[in-house]
Amino acid sequence: MLQINVAELKRRPGELVYFNLSSELPPLEHLGEKNVFTGPVMVKVAVFNGDGLFQVEGNITGNLKFNCNRCLELFDYSFTAPMVETYYPAVQGKAGTGEEAVPFNGDVIDLAPEVRRSILISLPMKVVCRQECLGLCRQCGVNLNKNVCRCADRENSYSRLAGLKDLLKNNRGQ
Numbered sequence: 676m677l678q679i680n681v682a683e684l685k686r687r688p689g690e691l692v693y694f695n696l697s698s699e700l701p702p703l704e705h706l707g708e709k710n711v712f713t714g715p716v717m718v719k720v721a722v723f724n725g726d727g728l729f730q731v732e733g734n735i736t737g738n739l740k741f742n743c744n745r746c747l748e749l750f751d752y753s754f755t756a757p758m759v760e761t762y763y764p765a766v767q768g769k770a771g772t773g774e775e776a777v778p779f780n781g782d783v784i785d786l787a788p789e790v791r792r793s794i795l796i797s798l799p800m801k802v803v804c805r806q807e808c809l810g811l812c813r814q815c816g817v818n819l820n821k822n823v824c825r826c827a828d829r830e831n832s833y834s835r836l837a838g839l840k841d842l843l844k845n846n847r848g849q
């Protein structure tokens with residue numbers, strides 16, 4: 676559970692409390708794909724009581740299963756996402772502060788929705804297994820990280836032959 680109890684902190688404006696949480700989370704949906712978490716998500720935050728507004732700041736780390744955008748292999752993607760949120764106690768009949776603050780009821784703040792959102796925001800558009808991933812050959816489709824194909828060779832020898840043909844033509848023309 677990614678919940679923090681702020682009952683104590685509520686009584687002490689101007690104070691800061693640290694929380695170290697970890698929890699399993701259901702799959703994340705990113706650009707139409709479902710990504711499963713491998714292992715628990717760790718959330719380390721400092722919560723500051725700024726006159727009834729609870730400022731949560733820290734970071735989120737974990738691993739997600741992703742298909743590499745280049746080679747399509749499934750791999751564990753390690754992420755670190757910053758988390759910055761402000762929560763305020765919901766008062767019945769009173770509207771929100773108008774800012775992006777999130778209301779909570781009672782003494783417990785459930786960080787899970789904002790944790791998920793923070794992870795999503797931190798993910799790149801194209802997730803690759805590693806920066807040097809060679810991807811798939813555009814001609815034969817082999818995974819160039821694991822196999823060597825001759826497509827590039829063949830292209831080179833074709834152009835070498837073409838060059839040779841030109842040379843011969845020129846020679847004959849003389």
Ligand SMILES: [Zn+2]
Nearest residue numbers: 743746804808
């Ligand atoms: Zn890859």
Ligand SMILES: [Zn+2]
Nearest residue numbers: 812815824826
């Ligand atoms: Zn190839």
